[in-house]
Amino acid sequence: SGEVPGFELPTPAQQVNQCFVMINAVTDIQHSIAFYAKLLGCTAPKPMPARVSILSRSNGLDEDHRHDIAPIALGPGQLFELDQWVHRECVSEVPTPCGWHSLSLRRDSPPTDGAVAHRRSVNASTDCYDIATPDGERIEWLCPAISR
Numbered sequence: 641s642g643e644v645p646g647f648e649l650p651t652p653a654q655q656v657n658q659c660f661v662m663i664n665a666v667t668d669i670q671h672s673i674a675f676y677a678k679l680l681g682c683t684a685p686k687p688m689p690a691r692v693s694i695l696s697r698s699n700g701l702d703e704d705h706r707h708d709i710a711p712i713a714l715g716p717g718q719l720f721e722l723d724q725w726v727h728r729e730c731v732s733e734v735p736t737p738c739g740w741h742s743l744s745l746r747r748d749s750p751p752t753d754g755a756v757a758h759r760r761s762v763n764a765s766t767d768c769y770d771i772a773t774p775d776g777e778r779i780e781w782l783c784p785a786i787s788r
Contacts, residue, residue: 667725679779
């Protein structure tokens with residue numbers, strides 16, 4: 641829905657069969673920015689105000705309300721966008737479920753130290769690291785197997 645400073649977004653000429661901007665609403669954008677910047681080994685972006693229609697509509701806010709968002713590059717032409725979730729009081733103590741429960745990323749090397757919950761071998765040439773995010777989602781980090 642507009643330009644994202646610091647990123648040159650691709651403009652598809654036809655229907656796209658893969659996600660090139662994945663969006664995740666987070667409970668604490670600063671904490672999540674620090675987590676993902678460390679995990680992905682990139683510079684931590686600064687949150688910027690932007691219109692996020694679905695967050696505004698689902699929370700009874702004006703369409704022009706600005707929410708903090710922070711885009712992080714996953715790779716060429718692929719972004720991961722963090723959106724600050726709108727906190728509202730709930731009648732239930734059960735936490736709001738996340739929109740996605742697991743994500744698989746294929747990378748060239750293992751994740752940074754301190755981000756890994758568990759490593760397992762998928763096959764002789766591939767390792768998978770199970771990573772828990774600050775809001776409870778799980779990431780499967782697939783990369784070439786390290787020598788044992």
